[in-house]
Amino acid sequence: MVRNIVILSGSSHPAFVDSIASTLGVPPSSRMLAKFSCGETRCEIRDSVRGKDVYIVQSFGVGPSPSSGCRRRGDLQRVGTDGGGGGSEVEQTHTVNDYFIELCIMISACKTGSAKTITAVLPLFPYSRQPDLPFSHVGAPRVGVWHPQGHGARSGKVDYMFESVPVTPGPNVPRTAELGSAGVDVGDVMGRVASAKETQPASKGTGESGRASPVAEHRRQLTGNYTTHDYENPSLVMTLQGQKQFMAQAGSLVADLLTCAGADRVLTCDLHESAYQGFFDTPVDNLYARPLLQRYIQRKIPNYREAVIVSPDAGGAKRATAIADNLGLAFALIHKERRPPKISETPKATMMLVGNVASRVCILIDDLVDTAKTITRAANLLKREGAVQVVALLTHGVLSGEAIARINASALDRMVVTNTVPQEKHRALCPKLEVLDVSGTFAEAIRRVHHGESVSMLFQYD
Numbered sequence: 001m002v003r004n005i006v007i008l009s010g011s012s013h014p015a016f017v018d019s020i021a022s023t024l025g026v027p028p029s030s031r032m033l034a035k036f037s038c039g040e041t042r043c044e045i046r047d048s049v050r051g052k053d054v055y056i057v058q059s060f061g062v063g064p065s066p067s068s069g070c071r072r073r074g075d076l077q078r079v080g081t082d083g084g085g086g087g088s089e090v091e092q093t094h095t096v097n098d099y100f101i102e103l104c105i106m107i108s109a110c111k112t113g114s115a116k117t118i119t120a121v122l123p124l125f126p127y128s129r130q131p132d133l134p135f136s137h138v139g140a141p142r143v144g145v146w147h148p149q150g151h152g153a154r155s156g157k158v159d160y161m162f163e164s165v166p167v168t169p170g171p172n173v174p175r176t177a178e179l180g181s182a183g184v185d186v187g188d189v190m191g192r193v194a195s196a197k198e199t200q201p202a203s204k205g206t207g208e209s210g211r212a213s214p215v216a217e218h219r220r221q222l223t224g225n226y227t228t229h230d231y232e233n234p235s236l237v238m239t240l241q242g243q244k245q246f247m248a249q250a251g252s253l254v255a256d257l258l259t260c261a262g263a264d265r266v267l268t269c270d271l272h273e274s275a276y277q278g279f280f281d282t283p284v285d286n287l288y289a290r291p292l293l294q295r296y297i298q299r300k301i302p303n304y305r306e307a308v309i310v311s312p313d314a315g316g317a318k319r320a321t322a323i324a325d326n327l328g329l330a331f332a333l334i335h336k337e338r339r340p341p342k343i344s345e346t347p348k349a350t351m352m353l354v355g356n357v358a359s360r361v362c363i364l365i366d367d368l369v370d371t372a373k374t375i376t377r378a379a380n381l382l383k384r385e386g387a388v389q390v391v392a393l394l395t396h397g398v399l400s401g402e403a404i405a406r407i408n409a410s411a412l413d414r415m416v417v418t419n420t421v422p423q424e425k426h427r428a429l430c431p432k433l434e435v436l437d438v439s440g441t442f443a444e445a446i447r448r449v450h451h452g453e454s455v456s457m458l459f460q461y462d
């Protein structure tokens with residue numbers, strides 16, 4: 001039993017917290033989490049945290065289905081009292097953003113309750129696929145601004161345009177006819193969008209030809225659902241101007257919010273970008289699910305020495321090669337490219353296999369599966385290239401939107417994820433899904449942090 005420690009559960013994944021708590025021999029502390037009908041979060045910490053080391057566990061999977069209930073402001077929708085799961089949870093709508101604000105409020109409540117230290121334990125780190133854009137010295141995002149006819153200091157000024165499509169206009173860089181002599185100015189773009197809006201028929205947003213105008217089309221697309229990486233979605237392209245629109249990147253903001261709320265330390269697992277640790281000025285321990293995945297391969301994949309480890313995209317190549325190297329297995333890479341055939345067209349994802357998988361078992365390795373587009377396309381490609389079996393091993397099974405239907409219909413034979421995100425509902429719908437328990441790794445990491453022992457030593461001999 002670990003002493004002088006408080007384990008608190010957010011409402012996202014109470015079963016995971018119960019499992020951590022029972023490994024540590026410390027029952028989860030009592031808290032009450034609720035929502036007003038207006039959507040605001042309420043939190044009461046019911047046990048004393050004074051002078052204690054507090055660990056608040058919150059994950060970021062998609063919340064449970066909506067429930068009816070609160071009608072008036074002041075009515076509380078209880079989402080959990082007492083410690084962990086314990087059967088006291090009530091189903092209600094929760095988004096990733098609800099869980100995040102709930103976590104911040106819990107941290108802040110413990111801070112004001114005189115906790116000695118507060119560690120935010122995030123099995124899946126939210127917003128970690130949205131790293132920041134380069135910022136200027138005044139803290140403003142650096143977007144392209146070209147003022148060929150400007151005055152004074154603005155005259156001829158050219159800034160860096162992140163991933164601009166087409167290339168950033170500038171000296172000696174030919175501009176497309178569409179951009180005209182005025183070049184590209186963010187203010188100008190917004191002005192043209194606004195005036196184009198005014199000239200559109202309000203009801204249908206179609207031009208004289210009856211076809212949707214670029215602005216109406218763009219606005220229609222803006223109301224759609226996006227995934228955090230879905231560059232295939234045409235709304236991400238400023239079709240009117242031929243330039244990618246500016247997108248906010250939440251990386252350092254999320255880090256600031258957690259530390260500002262009072263977190264002294266963050267404990268997480270398989271960050272999508274390990275550089276994310278640098279957004280914090282407090283310690284961030286990034287645990288690995290790799291030992292667990294490796295053990296699964298050794299124990300559950302017959303003749304695994306003949307298998308090929310495959311990374312479904314270049315971004316995950318390092319992660320996959322680490323496993324291939326440790327187990328001495330062959331490696332193949334799928335190159336995923338999202339480029340429009342022409343600037344004016346919708347970007348399409350194309351996948352290209354580098355390596356030989358004919359007559360082999362393929363083991364796809366990635367950090368997360370969200371919409372499952374990446375992993376199912378990769379599996380289909382591998383089967384087309386002659387793979388006899390395709391197994392996917394991933395740390396975080398977010399499985400949003402149509403992911404499960406996509407997996408069930410795909411060439412994937414098996415998919416293995418950890419329980420950093422609740423998987424009960426997913427498992428009931430997806431017979432191909434297997435779940436590995438990573439709560440023991442978190443419990444051991446918490447014990448080590450609490451006793452001032454090394455966390456990286458946990459992974460030294462995997």
Ligand SMILES: O=P(O)(O)OC[C@H]1O[C@H](OP(=O)(O)OP(=O)(O)O)[C@H](O)[C@@H]1O
Pocket residue numbers: 129227228229272312313314315316366367368369370371372373374375
């Ligand atoms: O299930 P999906 O919705 O397809 O998303 C999963 C993919 O998204 C992430 O990578 P991303 O596409 O952000 O590219 P990167 O690895 O190059 O950062 C992740 O590493 C997966 O490959």
